[in-house]
Every structure is written in C-alpha cells, then in structure tokens.
Amino acid sequence: MTVVVLGLDALDPDLVDPETHPNLSLAAHRAIDTIDSVAGEPSTHELWPTIVTGLEPREHGLVLDDGVAWGNPVLDRASDVADYLLPDALQTRIGAWLLTNTDSDAFRTRATYYEEQGLSTLFDGREALPIGVPNYVVDPDSEDREHQLRRSLGDLFERDPEAVGGHTSADPDTFYEQCLEMLMIRVARTRRGLRGGRYELVFGYTSGLDLVGHVAYDAPDLQERAYAEADEFVGELRGDLDEGDELLLVSDHGLQDGVHTHEAMVAGTDPEMVEAIGSVTDVRAAVETELDENDHSPEPRVARERDGVGGEQVREQLEDLGYM
Template sequence: MSIVVLGIDALDPDILDGEEHPNLCLDASKEIDTVLSSQTGRPSTHELWPSIITGLPPEAHGIELKEGLAWENPVFSAASRLSTVLLPKQVQVKLGAWLLDNTDEGNFRTPASYYEEHVLETVFDDATSKAIGIPNYVVDPDDEDREHELRKNMGELFQLDLEDETDHRHTTSDPGKFYERCMEMSMVRIALTRRALRGQRYELVFGYTSGLDLIGHVSYAEPGLQERAYREFDEFVGELRADLGDDDELLLVSDHGLQEGEHTETAAVAATDERLIADIESILDLKSAVETELSETDHTPAQQESHTRIGEGEKGREVQQHLEDLGYM
C-alpha cells in the first residue's frame, strides 16, 4: 500500500467546492496557513515547497528569496532593453522574485543533495519514496521532464505585466494555447504520479504540478479560465483516485491560493481519510502528518505487482517506452 501526495500549486481553499470538485476535496478538506516571504511579503513558490517537505520555515532551510538572487538570471542578460536601465531596488526585488517563481532558467533546481549537505530532514528520508517534480528538490539535476521543458519556453504566452502594481499578474498572447500548454504540463506530471503508484514499489509517492498556478495568474484578465481549470483538474485527480488500491491513501496539498491573478495567504489540504489532515494547520505540518501515517500504518510496497497494475514487467516497460517516445520522460 502507498500514500500518494499530490502537490497542486495554488489550489485555493476558497474556490474549492465539494459538489463541483469532489475529487479535489476528496473525503475531507480544509484551509491551512501558508508562510509569507520576508522579501516580498507574499507566499513564494520558491521558498514554500522546501518548507512543505522539511516542515521548516524558509529561514531555517535556507532556500529563500534574497536581494539579487535572480538578478543575474540569463533572462535579464539576454534582454538588452533592461540591461541599459537602472531599475529601482523595489522593482529589482519584484522581478527577481518573479523569475524564481515563474521561469526555469536555473530556478526551482536546488538538488536533493542540498538537504543532506545541510543536515535537513525531509519527508522522503525514512521511506521508500518517489519525488516527481518537487520545486527545489531535484533528484537528478541532469533530468528535465516535459513540464520543465514547457514551462521554461512559455515566451509571450506568459509574461509579467511590469506596469501592474501587483507582484504576480501576467498577460498571455494566446489564452487558448496557453491554457492547453498548462493542461499538458499537468497531465504529464499526474500521469507520472499515477504510474509510480501503479508500480507498487513505493511507500510514498509525492508528485507536483504548477499548471493551475500559471492559469490563475492570467485569469483576472481571462474570465472563465480558472473555473475551467478546476473542473479539468478535478477530472485528472479523479483518474488518480481511481488507481488507488483499498489500502492506498491520497493527500492533496497546495502552497498558497490564487485569486484575481495574485497569490493568497491560505493554502489547502484534502485527503481520502480525515485523520490524514486532522493535525495539519499549516503547510509546515505536512511532513509530520505523512511521517505519522507511514509509521502507524504498514505501507510496505507489494512484492509482486497485480496483473491490473503497471509495474516493472513487460507492460511496465511498454508504458515507460511510450512515455519516453512522447518526450514525457
């Protein structure tokens, strides 16, 4: 049996509705607290996922937004129109934070070895586990999946509005194309999470996708996109939920909410069993909740896969080859 954690960036507790989104709410769901960045005063994806997997605030795990941290990013080096202009400090901080949250030019790419080197315990340490796309927990720095590839090549499909006074509002040159790209990103990550579950080799499977977050950042100007995305995500999670065995559990978690194009100061959790989230009041409690479940319930992976699941046999190799051929692995 396995516990599956799916990180859905920007899943908003105030948007979730049990009747409209039964699979995003699962059998129990609630609003939880997030952590604000000391630099921007808003929740930052760059800082929050390391906090979720360690149970520590950013100042304790050390992966923080800092002045100038992203200012030498290649995006700026390539933009001659910016390199010749002296921007105010507050604008530099805003743009640096945006680069870390919304591009893939070396961002979100802290290797998993960082945690061991800095003696930081993670939710993955004491379990047979599979981490899929967790921001700033990169198991293989040389490996990039389809979500990474699509996200870093958004171009005009996802641009920061520098004239807007908020920190995270964006524009898109083609709402329809942008939406489909975000959906593809999400489908890839959720498919990889499903496959890891179906292989029955892991006590803990922890997947992550950023598609809902990206769509939320442009939805203030594109009414209906976010609502549509929630409906589709509910279907995606429903397919993952259908893969669960009788003894498997599913837990959803977000790092913050997102409304009117901006991050909000609350996050969400949902689970197939209320006891999994009973003691989670903040994103910092997720690690402890998962570890408690692993210690109190036998999640030893099955020694032999069921014929109805995809494992390491011939069928498993066929599926892996198919994903590789499509560029998803």
C-alpha cells in the first residue's frame, strides 16, 4: 500500500470546483498558507524544499536572491560577480535572460545538498520515489520529457519583467499543448511508480499548470481547459489506487491573472490528512504521520479489473484493434 503525493505547481484553491473538478478536490480539499519570497510572491524555487523538509526557506537555505534563483553552477558564478558589480534591478534582468536563453535550470539542486547541510527530508529512511521534485534532484544526469520540453520552450515562454505575469508566449496554443504533455508525463510516471508496488511513498511533481497560468492572463480559457484536463489525468491516477492507498495533491501557491497568489492548496482521499495541513510547512509531518501510523509496506501488485473493465472486455478491445 502506497501514499502518493502529486505536486501540482500553482494549483489554485479558488479555481477548483468540486462539481467540475472531482479529482482535483477528492474527498477533502482546502486552501493552505504559503510563504512569500523576497520578490514579494511565493517562489517555486523556495517552496518545494519547504514542502519536503517542513522548514521555511531561511532554514533550508534555498532562497531567491532578489527574485532570481542562483541555484546552479552557471548562475552561482554569475551571482558572485553580480553581487559586487551590478545593481539589483539589473541582476534580476540578467538572471531572467540567462534562464530564458541558456540551458540553466533554477530548480536542479541535488538531493545530496540536504545531507550536506544537515537537513532531513520526507524521503529519508523510506522506500520512496521522488519524481521531478524541484531542488531535490536524485540523478542530475537524468532528464525526462518534462525537463526536455521545459528547456526547449524558447519563445513559447520568455521571461519579460514588463509583462503582466512576467512571461510572454509567441504561440499560446502550441505552448499549451507542450505544457499539457508535461503534465501527462509526470502523472503517468507517478502512476507507474504506484502500480509498480515497490514504494511506500511516491512523490510526483509537474509544472504544467503553473506554466499555462503564467500566460493565461491573455487567454483565460487556456487555464480553464488546463484544469479540466488535469482533473481527468488525476482521475486516471485515482483509478489506480488500491484499498489502503492514499492520494494527496499539493500546490506551492495559486496563480490567477498570470501572477502567483498567496494561497496554496491540498486535496486528498484521507480527510484527516488534509485537515492536518494548514500550511506548506505542514505537508511533511502529515504525510509522515500517515506513513508511520498505517502499513504502507511495498508489495507487488497484480492485474485486476478496474472500473468495470474486465479481462474479457480487454481481450475484445485488443481483437478489435487487430492485436489478437
């Protein structure tokens, strides 16, 4: 039996309707407190380390430097020079240019950082599978399709401090399709981690909703469509749950009119776990309580009938498609 945590970056409690989005609201859902960065709004760079450690950004140390995350070797070296030579506003613009026009990624801090800093995480001492969690990178040399798509967006997603949401897109519809592909990939990988039966904790993450939201100030229907599709994808993950499995959805902040909002969200199949989370700093403790108080030992899973689709129906479908 497995606890599945799915991080949906920028899932906004004000945009989730239980009637329209039953799989984004699950058995219980609520808005929770988040933490603003020095830039005045919540930051993905800071908040996912907070979620996996339970510590505020100043405690875990992965913080923004005047709104720009200097969190990898390229940007670290630039920061060393910039702190001495450049005004703050120009640092921010240079950082934005680097993140738009190079392969640098501000969310690729290695998992070894935490041990080196004497910090513990939700994953320590457990049979756990982290999938794409920002600033908790287990294998820096490994990238999945979400990483590849994000790093190749080019003018589909350019940083622009003058734009409403801080970003612009040369082709919002094409951009939307790539973002939803990212979301599908990470939900699929999370489903595979669950179905494999090898882990007590599977923690997946996707930035798809956040990316769409940053350009949706110009095309609000894109954000509505993204929530509808995300609900369907999470429904497929929900359908993979066995008795005793739990699913928790977590966001780091909301996003409306292209701008991060000051509330995050949780939703879950276990109302008690949801009730225990009032802030992004509470997620770790709530998940650990569930893992400690209930048996979530990894166990092999066997194929079974799901949602009324049995073996004979599957066989008929395969025959119709010419595979049998």
